[in-house]
Amino acid sequence: MANKKEKLFSDFPAISTEEWMAKIIADLKGADFEKKLVWKTNEGFKVNPFYRQEDNAGLKTTDSLPGQFPYVRGTKVDNQWYTRQDIHVSDVKAANAKALDILDKGVNSLGFAIDSDLVNAENIKTLLNGIALEAVEVNFSTCHKATLKLTQIVVDYYKSQNVDVMNCFGSINYDPFKPLLKKGRPADNWVADAAEVVKAALPLPRFRVLAVNAYLLSDGGSYSYQELGYALANGNQLLSGLSEAGLDIDTIAKKIKFNFGVGSNYFMEIAKFRAARWLWAEIVYAYKPLCKHECTNKDAEGICRCAAKIYTHAQTSMFNMTVFDAHVNMLRTQTEAMSATIAGVNSLTVRPFDEAYKQSDDFSERIARNQQLLLKEECHFDKITDPSAGSYYIEHLTTAIAEQAWALFLEADEKGYYEALKAGTVQEAVKTSADARFKALATRRESLLGTNQFPNFTEKAGDKIVKEEACGCGCSNAKGDAPYQALPKTRLATAFEELRLATEKHGAPKVFMLTIGNLAMRLARSQFSANFFACAGYKTIDNLGFETVEAGIKAAREQQADIIVLCSSDDEYATYAPEAQKLLQGGKEFLVIAGAPACADELKAQGIEHFINVRSNVLETLQMFSHKLGIL
Structure with missing residues (x-):
């Protein structure tokens, strides 16, 4: 039976904060410690990736008892x-x-x-x-x-x-x-x-x-x-x-x-x-x-x-x-x-x-x-x-x-x-603060599961929403009775939900993933894109991959796709994107490039307008497409 008085970890030497920092900096391989690991909270102060007993020296909170x-x-x-x-x-x-x-x-x-x-x-x-x-x-x-x-x-x-x-x-x-x-x-x-x-x-x-x-x-x-x-x-x-x-x-x-x-x-x-x-x-x-x-x-x-x-x-x-x-x-x-x-x-x-x-x-x-x-x-x-x-x-x-x-x-x-x-x-x-959180949600710096991340685009919600009844207390806002500003009342998800409900009422457009080229990149970008467009309730159609852009465009049109998302690697976009743009000329489909390739400016000069990536404002992008498609 183990000796109960034996101190756990007594055989291990104490590690100083300096030693921990040296190891962390080495593992970062040149990346900035502050930018990579220190969290700047919405409250305006910084939170370190680790704390030690010395960090709490002198804090008043540690002295009191329940x-x-x-x-x-x-x-x-x-x-x-x-x-x-x-x-x-x-x-x-x-x-x-x-x-x-x-x-x-x-x-x-x-x-x-x-x-x-x-x-x-x-x-x-x-x-x-x-x-x-x-x-x-x-x-x-x-x-x-x-x-x-x-x-x-x-x-x-x-x-x-x-x-x-x-x-x-x-x-x-x-x-x-x-x-x-x-x-x-x-x-x-x-x-x-x-x-x-x-x-x-x-x-x-x-x-x-x-x-x-x-x-x-x-x-x-x-x-x-x-x-x-x-x-x-x-x-x-x-x-x-x-x-x-x-x-x-x-x-x-x-x-x-x-x-x-x-x-x-x-x-x-x-x-x-x-x-x-x-x-x-x-x-x-x-x-x-x-x-x-x-x-x-x-x-x-x-x-x-x-x-x-x-x-x-x-x-x-x-x-x-x-x-x-x-x-x-x-x-x-x-x-x-x-x-x-x-x-x-x-x-x-x-x-x-x-x-x-x-x-x-x-x-x-x-x-x-x-x-x-x-x-x-x-x-x-x-x-x-x-x-x-x-x-x-x-x-x-x-x-x-x-x-x-x-x-x-x-x-x-x-x-x-x-x-x-x-x-x-x-x-x-x-x-x-609320506006900042709305923007953070729209750009996915703040996540709301099922809303701006991993939504179920097949879900219908219109029938389950029951309008809120008027207050029974008799308090009304008669004209001239409310001279001051009230607090905002909008929930964080409201804008995304309005988009989803509009799609539900109109009918979901089809988003076709034209996956081609580099296997790892096309899979990652098709998954990202499907998640992206599902936030508006659009129906996404994924694919295992196509040998040519032409075959992908043909399959998309057979599916009567409204949006075609080209999913490949950055290097390959320089070739694939102009080809897709040329094949779609005269059509009603919108071409979207998944990613932010170095050749983006060249592609834009050729008339390719739409790109989605981790820096995109998801909400504004989807609202734009919904307007173009006649949903909003």
């Missing part, structure tokens, strides 16, 4: 989180029945989105009938104007149930700035309105009623540091505005709930939530909230550290969901759920994979629930607190994103978050 200020490693000493499912309430009895059903299926947090015309005491009583208020986290949202009324009704109901309110957890989603962010409507009386909601909710000390809906930024296309930086500015605006109105910081801070989105940048999202806990703790602590209770979690001056604990709910991203190949959404939401739960969020909603195009059904909701339950019951993610702690890479990312988010927070806070919203600063920043 449950201890500044809460980098968690606001609690365990990693339990609420598994939440949201229910749209248009029929109160049906919503109650559904809530009771899903509670039996593993959910322990409910989110009720209630139509404003249903907000009355009798309906809330019916909605919550049979729900154990001390065992289930209950969350509510409704029309902005009906939130105070809803809060008062919920408080009265809980009082009537003879429950210990200290064991009742939940939230009411009152976000003063949501109307502006979503619809461009002002919130000039927000301080007084928010203060009323807070005061109304005081009898429920564990209910958080001030919402920082940062997921709106995430769903609009923001980068992680922007979502975090602006969320902090939003939260600080609530603290400063309501404290000036006479509420104490301890009360305000304990009524704020951060609702974040979580995207597919796996490690960055873990770092975002860790940084959020840290930075929010520092912000609240700077206000020096005094502790009003007998509590050991305060400093020598009596400043309450509990008030500095952030409460985070996460929901998987809508921005990167797709209509085509929609089951891939489950892969995206699974990695997003993993990021959020590893990072230690308080609660999580996994959006059903079909939410982008229809009202989710029992199957998709079941899958979404089970994605969380698998993480708990089979992967045991709830058994370890902050498992990423100590990772040189994660600790570096946490510090780096915290620095970027903090700089953005200071910038927004200097002007005031509400003033920044009215000026459109936040919305423009998010739109700029």
Whole structure:
């Protein structure tokens, strides 16, 4: 039996960073280390290909423990989180029945989105009938104007149930700035309105009623540091505005709930939530909230550290969901759920994979629930607190994103978050990021499986799309009612999907791969080209190869091809391309050269217009062909 005290790898000498770098540079064979291996993130900082213990020397994030200020490693000493499912309430009895059903299926947090015309005491009583208020986290949202009324009704109901309110957890989603962010409507009386909601909710000390809906930024296309930086500015605006109105910081801070989105940048999202806990703790602590209770979690001056604990709910991203190949959404939401739960969020909603195009059904909701339950019951993610702690890479990312988010927070806070919203600063920043991501998708620097990479061109989606129904809350954008800029609402895949749907309605054109010459190059380029044109839903016809260009053109015409893609090697294009161009003169087919040969300028001078390669803008190229073919 092996000696358990023997140190693993003790026979191997320590390797210095300099030695590692020397080996890497040697293996690069002259290639630039920075350009080849160092990643420049969208957040604006660089990520090295490897990290060592010395890289984390002096980092503040490595000193804290779970449950201890500044809460980098968690606001609690365990990693339990609420598994939440949201229910749209248009029929109160049906919503109650559904809530009771899903509670039996593993959910322990409910989110009720209630139509404003249903907000009355009798309906809330019916909605919550049979729900154990001390065992289930209950969350509510409704029309902005009906939130105070809803809060008062919920408080009265809980009082009537003879429950210990200290064991009742939940939230009411009152976000003063949501109307502006979503619809461009002002919130000039927000301080007084928010203060009323807070005061109304005081009898429920564990209910958080001030919402920082940062997921709106995430769903609009923001980068992680922007979502975090602006969320902090939003939260600080609530603290400063309501404290000036006479509420104490301890009360305000304990009524704020951060609702974040979580995207597919796996490690960055873990770092975002860790940084959020840290930075929010520092912000609240700077206000020096005094502790009003007998509590050991305060400093020598009596400043309450509990008030500095952030409460985070996460929901998987809508921005990167797709209509085509929609089951891939489950892969995206699974990695997003993993990021959020590893990072230690308080609660999580996994959006059903079909939410982008229809009202989710029992199957998709079941899958979404089970994605969380698998993480708990089979992967045991709830058994370890902050498992990423100590990772040189994660600790570096946490510090780096915290620095970027903090700089953005200071910038927004200097002007005031509400003033920044009215000026459109936040919305423009998010739109700029979204536009950059749209361009990255169009040029395949960002991949969306099934959309701009490896699409199934035979899939039809038009029949499964159900148009979104109008909001039942009665909030309309009357003319002149929306003087400010709203956040963008377009999903990442929308432009590609519009192209696919247009092809589906028109009928798919045929793209013929004229493969000839060098075997390796023609195979690689035909596969690339088939993937390229399939992104628009075009039907691709591949071939094993032709002896002559003439034979290939003949076969393409027999197949009634609309586009003929010449697939060969760069050297051979100088001969094959002019021959193909000559044979196609007078025809309706479009000739496309797969690649970027050195002779491209000469070929263009001969009238050959179309080239596709890894530097092509896939979306713009396909839109151009769709216009030429009469699809758009």
